[in-house]
Amino acid sequence: MKLLWFLAGIAIGLVPLICYRVRLSLQLKQITQSLDVADRGTLFSISSQLMMAIANYRQANQDLERQSETWKQIVNCAPVGYLQVDEENQLTLCNSQACQLLSIPNCNPLQPRLLLELVRSYELDLLIEQARESETPCQREWMFYPTSVDAANLSDQRTTPLRGYAFLLADDNVGVFLENRQEALTLAQQRDRWASDVAHELKTPLTSIRLVAETLQSRLEPPTRNWVDRLLAEAIRLSTLVQELLDLSQLEVNPVQRLNVxxxxxxxxxxxxxxxxxxxxxxxxxxxxxxxxxxxxxxxxxxxxxxxxxxxxxxxxxxxxxxxxxxxxxxxxxxxxxxxxxxxxxxxxxxxxxxxxxxxxxxxxxxxxxxxxxxxxxxxxxxxxxxxxxxxxxxxxxxxxxxxxxxxxxxxxxxxxxxxxxxxxxxxxxxxxxxxxxxxxxxxxx
Known part of the structure; x- marks a missing residue:
């Protein structure tokens, strides 16, 4: 009689165990079906298939981590600045070029901080919000004025012309590429200065040529006069070009003060x-x-x-x-x-x-x-x-x-x-x- 009760107890205990094993097998089967297992046949058990899937996913995760590290190295070595902010405008990524352009000290991407705490730039904030609202890449140019709490270093800080390209990322994050436009601005200023200097030098000889041509024009007869007419027309055209260059140079120097309003x-x-x-x-x-x-x-x-x-x-x-x-x-x-x-x-x-x-x-x-x-x-x-x-x-x-x-x-x-x-x-x-x-x-x- 005791043996029968013992066997009955074992049977009663085996029933929930078998149910648990069946439910566990069904769950494992569903998991393996949702996973991409290469050899999903009858040669391997469900547990073996699950182990193979876990190994594959570990390998894929390692590959993604290596790719992520590669892209981070590329971004850090890029000749342009790059920064990334999350949905709360916290700086999550910033390469060395961006830190240098924006004068960000001790930029640590592992400790996200509000961008406003590190960079006081209304134009940069506006560019980020514009890209987030429009959901399209946006571009903007501005002069960046770095701020410093040390009054002794104010004279050493220089403004930097920047061009920013902002674009929307996943989870409402925004990435921004920053380009230093100082070299292009310097070349443009040198070109304009050179054109202005040449225009000043050409104004006097062109005026003399024009006066000589006008004097000869009234003293010559056709067909010789036709050559003087062509000379005078070209002299007038060159004089107009010189005057236009001088006008541009004058307007660039305090343009508002040059106006008679x-x-x-x-x-x-x-x-x-x-x-x-x-x-x-x-x-x-x-x-x-x-x-x-x-x-x-x-x-x-x-x-x-x-x-x-x-x-x-x-x-x-x-x-x-x-x-x-x-x-x-x-x-x-x-x-x-x-x-x-x-x-x-x-x-x-x-x-x-x-x-x-x-x-x-x-x-x-x-x-x-x-x-x-x-x-x-x-x-x-x-x-x-x-x-x-x-x-x-x-x-x-x-x-x-x-x-x-x-x-x-x-x-x-x-x-x-x-x-x-x-x-x-x-x-x-x-x-x-x-x-x-x-x-x-x-x-x-x-």
Missing amino acids: KPIDLVKLIHAAWLSLEPLASEKELTLSYEGPQHLLIEADEARLHRVLLNLFDNGIKYSPLKTLIRVRVGLQNHLSSKSGRTSQHIQIDIIDAGQGFPETALPHVFERFYRADPSRSRHPDPQRDLASAKPIQLSSGSGLGLAIARQIVEAHQGSVSASNDPKTGGAWLQIQLPYSEVEDFSKRA
């Missing part, structure tokens, strides 16, 4: 600029189409802004087909400032021609000095037309400085200018934006 009627100035170019426009039977208010008073330098309109109109006239329109639209636009949250008004001037427009690759560079687009947007002087006119109209040297001067003048007015192509006509679309505030018209006072 006063209340002017923008609409009247637009029509005056077109009237100055009417002889050129009449040759191609071009017409000005104006859309906007009849009067609009602004605070600006009348002579400088007149030069901007001349350059933009001249650009449109040169590349417009015969018997077409050059459209000008003027209006007020409201802009919401991201810094202060205040709404301000800007004047928007759109100048659209009916030509072939700018090549897409040329759009980022059309306002650079000496930049020339493809031949369809390049100037080809007509010597015969210059010779036929006793007083040739020479508004631009055709060397790629007209739009550069326009941008410099507009930026001196705290505005901006951009280039694109009109989606309807395909012609060049030049857009100017200037800050606007109401100006009292003193001329209407009694």
